[in-house]
Amino acid sequence: MQKSEFLRITPDNLYIHIPFCKSKCHYCNFISFANKNEFIEPYFAALKKELEHYFKNYTGVKLETIYIGGGTPSVVDFAFYKDIFKLLADLTEISKNAEITMEINPGAVNFNYLKNLRSLGINRLSIGVQSFDDRLLKIINRAHSAKDAVETVKIAKKAGFENISIDLIYGLPCEAGAYAQKGNDEFSLQGRAHSFQTSENWEESLKQALSLDINHISTYGLKIEENTEFSVNPPENIPDDELQSQIYLKTIEILEKNNFNHYEISNFCKSGFESRHNKAYWQNKEYFGFGLAAHGYLEGTRYSNTENLEKYIINPIERAFENKVSETAKLEEAIFLGLRLTNGINSQEFKIKYGVDIFQQYSKIIGKYLNYDLMVYENGNLKLTKNGILLSNSIFADFLE
Ligand code: SF4
Known part of the structure; x- marks a missing residue:
C-alpha cells in the first residue's frame, strides 16, 4: 500500500437512493416513480454494481451512518435490502454504533417487515407523516391516513425501533371553503374564510406528533416546486410568507416547550437524537452517494448520478456530473x-x-x-x-x- 492510501481520509457517511413510490404526491419533485415497480429488480442489480465498483477504490472504509432515502424505500421487498447489507458488510466495515436510517411511509409497512429491517441493523426510521388531517393528506395525494401514521409508529416501536423521526409539512392547501364551512372559529383566521391549513390545524398536528413519544421531528413549509402536480394545477390560497413565518415561529415555541431542541432550521430532536447523517452534510463533510440521482462528495469533488432510471440501470458507474469544489x-x-x-x-x-x-x-x-x-x-x-x-x-x- 502506498503512503497516500494510508493518508486518504475516507468519508464515513453513505447515502443510498431508492426511487420507487406507491403514488406521486402533488408537491413532490424528488426523483421517484409511482408505476415502475418492474424496475426494482434491475435497479438493485445496478446499485450493487455501483457499490462494488466504487468501493474497490476505497480500503478501510468504516461507516458511521447509512441513510436509505427516496422515494419510498419501504415499497421494496426486504430481500433486496438483505442483499445490499450483505454486500456493504463485505465491502466496508459498518461501525457497531452506526446510525442506520431508512425512510418509510405510513401504511406501507407491517410488523414483520420492520422487524426484518431491525435485524439488518437499521436502527432509525424517518416516517413521512406530513399531516394528521386526512382531508389535507388527500389533497396532497398521500397514500395513507393519519391513523396509518399512528399505527406505523406503534408497530415500529414494537419492532424495536427507539430512534424514530417524523416529517410534517405546514402551509398545506385544502379544498376551497372546506374549513370555513365548518362554521366555527377553529378554522377561521382573523374572521376571514380561507382555504388553507390554519395555524390551529397545524398545532393540532404537532400535538398529535408529540403524543406519539418520538424523538425527532422535521418540519417543512410547503413550497410549490417545478415539475409537480401543484405546479401544473396550483392550489388556491397557499398561506402567504407572513403566515408561514408565524407558523414556523410557533412551531419552534411549541416543540421547545416539549423538550425538543431546535438544532437545525427544519429539525428538532430530544437530547441525543440529532440526525448524525444529516449533520454530516451540514458540517460540510464528504460522503458517499449511490443510486439514481444520488449526490456525493468525495476527495474534494461533488458528483451526482443520472436522473434517468433506464440509463442508470444500463450504466450505474457513469457519473452525470462532477465538479471539483474550488x-x-x-x-x-x-x-x-x-x-x-x-x-x-x-x-x-x-x-x-x-x-x-x-x-x-x-x-x-x-x-x-x-x-x-x-x-x-x-x-x-x-x-x-x-x-x-x-x-x-x-x-x-x-x-x-
Ligand atoms: S412518498 Fe415521498 S418521494 Fe414518494 S412521491 Fe410522495 S413525497 Fe415524493
Missing part, C-alpha cells in the same frame, strides 16, 4: 450549510479546517447582519438569530460570490 466554494458551502445549524459555525474550528478567519474573509457581510440582529456571535459561534433564520435564503445568497 477553495472559495468550499468556504461558501461551509458557511451556508453551517449556518443551518442553530449552533452555527465555530470560528476557531472554521479556521483550523479551512485556514481562513471567517471574520476577516467576510467582514462586510457578517458585520451587516450582526448590525441588523440577524446574526449573533456567542461563545465562539457565529449563528443566525430567529429573524435571521426567517431570512436565511437571502443571507446565504449574500455569501456566494
Whole structure:
C-alpha cells in the first residue's frame, strides 16, 4: 500500500437512493416513480454494481451512518435490502454504533417487515407523516391516513425501533371553503374564510406528533416546486410568507416547550437524537452517494448520478456530473450549510479546517447582519438569530460570490 492510501481520509457517511413510490404526491419533485415497480429488480442489480465498483477504490472504509432515502424505500421487498447489507458488510466495515436510517411511509409497512429491517441493523426510521388531517393528506395525494401514521409508529416501536423521526409539512392547501364551512372559529383566521391549513390545524398536528413519544421531528413549509402536480394545477390560497413565518415561529415555541431542541432550521430532536447523517452534510463533510440521482462528495469533488432510471440501470458507474469544489466554494458551502445549524459555525474550528478567519474573509457581510440582529456571535459561534433564520435564503445568497 502506498503512503497516500494510508493518508486518504475516507468519508464515513453513505447515502443510498431508492426511487420507487406507491403514488406521486402533488408537491413532490424528488426523483421517484409511482408505476415502475418492474424496475426494482434491475435497479438493485445496478446499485450493487455501483457499490462494488466504487468501493474497490476505497480500503478501510468504516461507516458511521447509512441513510436509505427516496422515494419510498419501504415499497421494496426486504430481500433486496438483505442483499445490499450483505454486500456493504463485505465491502466496508459498518461501525457497531452506526446510525442506520431508512425512510418509510405510513401504511406501507407491517410488523414483520420492520422487524426484518431491525435485524439488518437499521436502527432509525424517518416516517413521512406530513399531516394528521386526512382531508389535507388527500389533497396532497398521500397514500395513507393519519391513523396509518399512528399505527406505523406503534408497530415500529414494537419492532424495536427507539430512534424514530417524523416529517410534517405546514402551509398545506385544502379544498376551497372546506374549513370555513365548518362554521366555527377553529378554522377561521382573523374572521376571514380561507382555504388553507390554519395555524390551529397545524398545532393540532404537532400535538398529535408529540403524543406519539418520538424523538425527532422535521418540519417543512410547503413550497410549490417545478415539475409537480401543484405546479401544473396550483392550489388556491397557499398561506402567504407572513403566515408561514408565524407558523414556523410557533412551531419552534411549541416543540421547545416539549423538550425538543431546535438544532437545525427544519429539525428538532430530544437530547441525543440529532440526525448524525444529516449533520454530516451540514458540517460540510464528504460522503458517499449511490443510486439514481444520488449526490456525493468525495476527495474534494461533488458528483451526482443520472436522473434517468433506464440509463442508470444500463450504466450505474457513469457519473452525470462532477465538479471539483474550488477553495472559495468550499468556504461558501461551509458557511451556508453551517449556518443551518442553530449552533452555527465555530470560528476557531472554521479556521483550523479551512485556514481562513471567517471574520476577516467576510467582514462586510457578517458585520451587516450582526448590525441588523440577524446574526449573533456567542461563545465562539457565529449563528443566525430567529429573524435571521426567517431570512436565511437571502443571507446565504449574500455569501456566494
Ligand atoms: S412518498 Fe415521498 S418521494 Fe414518494 S412521491 Fe410522495 S413525497 Fe415524493
